[in-house]
Amino acid sequence: MSRLPVRFAPAITLGVVLAALAAPTHAQRAHQTGDPTAPITRVIIDASVAHDTISRHIYGQFAEHLGHGIYDGVWTKEGTGQWHLRDDVIEALRRIQVPNVRWPGGCFADYYHWRDGIGPASRRPHMVNTVWGNVVEDNSFGTDEYMELVRRIGAEPFVVGNVGTGSPREMTEWWEYLNHPGGSALADERKANGHAAAYNVRRFGVGNESWGCGGAMRPEFYADNYRRFAEFLRSFNDSTRPFRIATGPNVEDYNWTDVVMREAGRMIDGLDLHYYTVVGPWAHKGSATQFSEREWFLAMKGALRMQELVTRHSTIMDKYDPRKRVALIVGEWGMWHDVEPGTNRGFLYQQNTLRDGLVAAISLDIFNNHADRVRGANIAQMVNVLQSMILTRGPQMLLTPTYHVFELYTVHHDAVLLPLTITSGGYYVFGTDSVPAVSGTASRDRRGVAHLTMSNIDPSQARTVVAELRGLNVSSATGRILTAPAINSYNSFEQANAVRPEPFTDARVANGQLTVTLPPKSVIVLELR
Numbered sequence: 119m120s121r122l123p124v125r126f127a128p129a130i131t132l133g134v135v136l137a138a139l140a141a142p143t144h145a146q147r148a149h150q151t152g153d154p155t156a157p158i159t160r161v162i163i164d165a166s167v168a169h170d171t172i173s174r175h176i177y178g179q180f181a182e183h184l185g186h187g188i189y190d191g192v193w194t195k196e197g198t199g200q201w202h203l204r205d206d207v208i209e210a211l212r213r214i215q216v217p218n219v220r221w222p223g224g225c226f227a228d229y230y231h232w233r234d235g236i237g238p239a240s241r242r243p244h245m246v247n248t249v250w251g252n253v254v255e256d257n258s259f260g261t262d263e264y265m266e267l268v269r270r271i272g273a274e275p276f277v278v279g280n281v282g283t284g285s286p287r288e289m290t291e292w293w294e295y296l297n298h299p300g301g302s303a304l305a306d307e308r309k310a311n312g313h314a315a316a317y318n319v320r321r322f323g324v325g326n327e328s329w330g331c332g333g334a335m336r337p338e339f340y341a342d343n344y345r346r347f348a349e350f351l352r353s354f355n356d357s358t359r360p361f362r363i364a365t366g367p368n369v370e371d372y373n374w375t376d377v378v379m380r381e382a383g384r385m386i387d388g389l390d391l392h393y394y395t396v397v398g399p400w401a402h403k404g405s406a407t408q409f410s411e412r413e414w415f416l417a418m419k420g421a422l423r424m425q426e427l428v429t430r431h432s433t434i435m436d437k438y439d440p441r442k443r444v445a446l447i448v449g450e451w452g453m454w455h456d457v458e459p460g461t462n463r464g465f466l467y468q469q470n471t472l473r474d475g476l477v478a479a480i481s482l483d484i485f486n487n488h489a490d491r492v493r494g495a496n497i498a499q500m501v502n503v504l505q506s507m508i509l510t511r512g513p514q515m516l517l518t519p520t521y522h523v524f525e526l527y528t529v530h531h532d533a534v535l536l537p538l539t540i541t542s543g544g545y546y547v548f549g550t551d552s553v554p555a556v557s558g559t560a561s562r563d564r565r566g567v568a569h570l571t572m573s574n575i576d577p578s579q580a581r582t583v584v585a586e587l588r589g590l591n592v593s594s595a596t597g598r599i600l601t602a603p604a605i606n607s608y609n610s611f612e613q614a615n616a617v618r619p620e621p622f623t624d625a626r627v628a629n630g631q632l633t634v635t636l637p638p639k640s641v642i643v644l645e646l647r
């Protein structure tokens with residue numbers, strides 16, 4: 119039987135349409151017809167007070183030895199009969215400019231012994247992955263294969279070491295295998311395995327969820343362990359200066375943040391908060407594809423809770439780190455549904471609808487808008503597990519709505535955050551409850567071009583946004599939109615392009631003011647020139 123981790127509670131522009139764009143389809147026109155009676159959301163985007171940069175590492179991915187996340191996801195025997203990396207998946211991941219990939223877990227990390235995954239594949243021991251599904255793990259995908267994966271994606275590595283069942287010696291030897299330039303026994307072993315040059319890994323997690331599946335520790339005990347393990351992750355030269363990431367809080371465990379920052383903060387570079395959006399109780403999270411508007415609303419409300427979590431954990435971190443040296447890394451986030459019927463419940467395979475896409479957009483907006491403290495995040499997970507970018511079936515692959523949101527948001531990678539304030543605006547009301555209907559991020563890239571992403575999470579009401587553009591000289595706006603006919607529209611292997619970005623034309627700029635009509639349940643990106 120698979121063991122699921124213990125958790126306390128489940129846990130915009132505008133203007134001129136490029137003449138070159140193809141004429142909109144009927145469906146597009148339907149999405150883009152704004153309701154003139156829609157309530158107006160007023161926004162100020164003020165470039166004159168911009169100072170923070172949106173770290174591209176907010177757009178990080180997570181690949182665990184879980185279900186088909188690695189095996190058949192990125193590592194396959196298709197075609198050749200021999201294990202190899204999947205070219206199609208790598209190509210798709212390159213297009214969303216993945217900045218880092220967190221690996222090998224997750225809960226698996228505190229169970230993983232890195233030496234099992236190096237050297238000739240035929241000599242690597244097999245193990246049973248008792249964390250996820252009790253399947254045999256042949257260790258054919260190990261350190262050198264992971265490093266090749268991130269190299270080909272163009273991403274940085276983010277390795278999570280084993281605190282739960284490991285030792286400081288095991289962790290420091292892995293660090294040395296990865297990073298020692300040469301001359302040590304471990305560097306020589308890496309060389310013998312075909313990799314003479316050091317990998318120069320910087321991002322290194324000291325355990326995962328050490329409050330739960332990583333060892334069920336109290337924060338005081340973890341903080342002491344963190345200090346002991348992290349002490350041995352040392353630089354071999356300037357380029358391997360470690361970026362040491364501590365297990366952070368589970369959702370709203372503010373005491374964890376307080377104790378770990380107080381006892382170990384000076385040795386921490388990143389604190390790893392985990393929060394999943396779960397609709398319904400843990401035992402019945404609900405279907406990924408069959409849901410009502412109530413479950414849509416609860417998903418949006420759950421995702422917006424990230425705002426409070428990020429703010430409150432940051433405030434506690436400020437007590438010990440007022441200069442914000444330590445990054446808050448949201449190392450696991452996303453929607454967690456019931457598994458797809460008929461699949462192994464230990465594999466966490468789920469479909470991904472427009473609802474997941476909107477949840478991704480509003481979560482990324484929260485991270486972007488806290489760029490001063492949130493300098494990394496890893497959606498769970500990259501392929502075939504939970505809220506994935508990509509689903510595979512044999513040699514086939516499809517891109518999910520969440521993938522498309524990540525692609526639209528590439529404009530914000532390492533761009534300067536332009537503070538965006540919603541001064542007045544509508545709420546999406548459901549029954550007696552309500553949440554703000556519109557969310558957004560504005561930024562300016564290295565070329566000086568401003569971009570705006572905006573979402574309207576209201577599934578039936580269009581929203582007109584009027585944005586005052588301060589400190590920006592803009593006369594046109596062009597863009598793209600992600601929406602779909604139904605709240606549960608998704609891409610299947612039969613219909614892989616049911617949800618995908620289309621050109622967006624319902625935006626105009628005049629006299630320093632941008633006016634845009636956001637269709638119901640949509641995400642847009644605009645380039646402001």
Ligand code: AHR
Nearest residue numbers: 123223224225226327498
């Ligand atoms: O992402 C799935 C699991 O969720 C991870 O292994 C664990 O860290 C978390 O509880």
